[in-house]
Amino acid sequence: MNKNAKILLVDDSVFMRNVLKNILQEAGLENFEEAGDGEEALKKIAAEKFDLILLDIIMPNKGGLDVLKEIGKQNKVLVISAVGQEKVVEEAKSYGAIGYIVKPFDNQQVVEQVTNVLS
């Protein structure tokens, strides 16, 4: 796994971003960027290339599905959301999400999926 992989954490909850960052740091990753809503995420994605984007669904100023619609096909996006509806999961995948993890998640599951994408 590339330890220097650049990861964008998109979640409106600072708490959530901290938890995710911590899990991934313990797994050895160290290069993170954060965004608090969909619009901020799109701006950052337009400005630089990320190796992986972890994306929440329900956020202010553009939700995760809308972000996916715009950039899902050209980027590696892993959705991490408390929304577990099948319909939403399918929609996310149709926009190009390579994985969908439902909150509350098992830390190991997050690490595995992320490692898979990055190796």
Next chain:
Amino acid sequence: MDISKFKDIFVSEVEDHLQNLNDKLLALEKLVQKLTPSQKVREPGKEMMILLEELMRSSHTIKGSAATMGFNQMAFLTHVLEDIFDYARHGQLDLNAKILERIFATLDLLASSLVEIKQQGREKDVEAAALQLKKITGVVTQGGGPSPRSAQGVPREVSGKEPPLAAVPPATPEISYIKVPSGRLDALLDLTEELLIERLRLESTLQILLRHLRRARSRLHSPLREAITNRLKPTADHLGRLISDLQYLVMQARLVPVGQVFARFPRMVRDLAQRQKKEISFMVSGEDLELDRTIVDKLSEPLVHLLRNAIDHGVVKRGIIKLTARRERDLVHILVEDDGQGIQWAQVVDTACERKIITQEEYAVLHKNLEHAPQGDLRPEIVNLIFHPDLSTKKEVTETSGRGVGLNVVKRFAEDLGGTVRVESPLGAKGGSRFILELPLTLAIIDALLVRVGQESFAIPFGSMERAVRVPTTKIKNNMADQDVVIMGKNRVPLVPLAKIFHLLPPPAAKGEKSQPAQTVVLVKRGKETAGLVVDALLNEEQIIVKPLPHPLKGIGGFAGSTILGNGETILILDVLNLLHHHQRLFKTAV
């Protein structure tokens, strides 16, 4: 990974979301009340949609975070809330007054559970509340995590085709904020002050060096002198300016908007008004005004008293209550205003007489003044009565006087912070009252008089002193209880000999003289009482930075903190109120 290390950030984020939920729910309630029965919530309008979206999203975020922290009951309860708002969004739920009331109660419950999490690390049992909420709203919610949300057969679009939020102009603020623990700011201020001291040392060392060099006329020293005057000195000066700037910025960083305190009042006013079946529209302005954190922290209690008063006794049936913060030169004014019946001053004076706060003679004078004074032009003695503690202790007094609940608390608060409280009533022909809290912008910097006692210096805050006088020794009498008093006008002012209290030795020079012709006395006020602090000399007045005393020293009493003077000397600041209290107790036990 130990999830508990994220507890603080979790708590603070959920606090923000609960505040947001309260605000949005209040706004929603206003919209619902405006609807005609036929409109109802079945077809939420655009404005209502935006609120419901926001309510849903906040509930959803709490749910996700709570589940991650392992607080499953909180997750479940917020999940129910999320579903309620989602149902309403889709016109599947009529958010009537009863349901709204229940949701408000739920928010309170969540807040108290959060307090428990904060203090004890475990959540409250809220399962019963969640089930009940489910029952009265009919939402289907399962489990703390995600549940199949199409249980009622109605598809639920999470991010609809045309999300209502897109209709609102994006209000993304340009300034970004981070949360910083306040202790870190205090530490930063401490460090800045240490820097300040070091700079002063550097300065005086430079002076000494230069003086020596000037005396030594050797040519050898000339390059050295050059280096000091042209390089080291400018650097030291620049360093000094940088440190001053830094200090200013750190002070600025301690300022927080009063909105932090104001935010909870719309909800409180609503609840109280509802309980008393009064129709009150509550207007808040000036939330952005910034004050020192220490003041903002303490502001809540007096404002609760003032708002309660306005609701209980000001507004009769329906009316307006305004809470305003505004800057007036170097003070902040916080106003609580109502358009109610105004204060019944005649009753206040009657009650004061009954309670023996004033004598019969005073009563007669005041009553005459009341009858003849033009509107709003009352004698201060009358106005001050409503802040008297005895006027507010008994319940029946409250009811007859109409005002007075806890107003002494408000006054004490203002005075503790070096401010004042004023009242204006009636405001016009129809009545109305206005309470004005005048507060300093910051507590961290105060004007103080520096005095010398023995060989020590102390600072006396200007806020608590009246003036300084020289009192001829002949005018000082010793009463029976070994208490020195000085006669000033009609009053006998008790003297507090600081040297004796602090067990300080007199300065060496003064030892020889047996009796001084006069003593220096600083007159200080404590409520209506005046006392005189006996000092050895007045030094000068200075703006000082108050540093609170660290924990073990805090308990001593008599000192409000310490400060570092321009010359690097550290001195104690007297806490006059406390000191007098303490001294009086000693004096009383001596009797």
